[in-house]
Amino acid sequence: MNTGERRSQRDYTLAFKLSVVDQVEKGEMSYKQAQLRYGIQGRSTVLVWLRKHGRMDWRNLSPTLRKDVQMSDRQLPQTPDQRIKELEVQLRDANEKARLFEAMLDVIKNEYGLKIPKKPSGRSSSKAKSKA
Numbered sequence: 001m002n003t004g005e006r007r008s009q010r011d012y013t014l015a016f017k018l019s020v021v022d023q024v025e026k027g028e029m030s031y032k033q034a035q036l037r038y039g040i041q042g043r044s045t046v047l048v049w050l051r052k053h054g055r056m057d058w059r060n061l062s063p064t065l066r067k068d069v070q071m072s073d074r075q076l077p078q079t080p081d082q083r084i085k086e087l088e089v090q091l092r093d094a095n096e097k098a099r100l101f102e103a104m105l106d107v108i109k110n111e112y113g114l115k116i117p118k119k120p121s122g123r124s125s126s127k128a129k130s131k132a
Contacts, residue, residue, distance in 0.1 A: 012040075017049045017053055018053055020034050020038065020040075020046060020049060021046075021049050021050055021053045021054045024046065024050060024054075025050070025054055025055060025056055027082065031046040031047055031050060032046075034046050
């Protein structure tokens with residue numbers, strides 16, 4: 001591919017473009033890594049392919065699922081490592097929220113002198129009982 005001559009978009013088959021798009025969307029490589037790996041000229045060529053052929057919305061360089069993709073396509077299979085990372089992020093966020101709420105309770109107790117009793121575990125709120 002390094003012949004020194006400039007390649008045009010027509011040189012890439014649709015199958016090749018779809019293959020590159022699929023690899024990038026699966027997280028196997030970034031679009032810039034795909035450019036380097038396959039010798040694709042043009043800084044935005046792969047990004048254009050992602051926008052045109054991809055299942056995600058690549059307008060802002062941070063992929064989100066496109067609204068026009070079918071519901072069955074939205075559940076992209078995750079590798080165990082990807083799932084673990086996702087769960088670790090969720091756990092970290094939940095722990096941060098718990099610390100924030102504990103800090104808020106401490107402020108309420110210390111600043112305002114209010115006592116907020118903890119609800120015994122296993123008891124549901126009165127809202128849940130009234131809805132039933």
